[in-house]
Amino acid sequence: MTAWSSFSGDEVAALTQGSSFFTEPGERVCPGCGERRLRAYFTAPENARRPTLVSYVWCGGCDKFVGTRARHPEGLIFSDPLATLTTAERRELERSLTGFLAHLDKLWDSGALPQTFTA
Numbered sequence: 629m630t631a632w633s634s635f636s637g638d639e640v641a642a643l644t645q646g647s648s649f650f651t652e653p654g655e656r657v658c659p660g661c662g663e664r665r666l667r668a669y670f671t672a673p674e675n676a677r678r679p680t681l682v683s684y685v686w687c688g689g690c691d692k693f694v695g696t697r698a699r700h701p702e703g704l705i706f707s708d709p710l711a712t713l714t715t716a717e718r719r720e721l722e723r724s725l726t727g728f729l730a731h732l733d734k735l736w737d738s739g740a741l742p743q744t745f746t747a
């Protein structure tokens with residue numbers, strides 16, 4: 629099992645530079661290790677009090693990740709390959725960060741990720 633560690637503050641700042649994940653959702657160069665293995669997944673939790681966008685960004689090269697919550701950009705629509713899961717299935721999957729990120733990485737390898745975005 630992968631032991632995930634967090635991106636540093638500088639690395640997180642570097643992640644926000646350059647083109648948006650929404651316009652170029654493919655793999656990109658990781659600020660931690662320099663490999664083009666940085667991947668991202670976005671989801672909009674239905675139970676949020678206000679429109680919220682949750683993002684998971686991870687690197688298979690150096691096993692770093694960051695999860696963030698932000699305001700959902702108005703008009704942004706995207707596919708969610710996990711949308712078919714029931715609430716219980718989803719909660720079970722998200723219970724373990726290691727398992728969740730491994731699942732996302734597998735979805736990416738199988739072509740279900742990256743998502744497609746329409747603004």
Ligand SMILES: [Zn+2]
Pocket residue numbers: 658659660661662663665687688689690691692
């Ligand atoms: Zn990396």
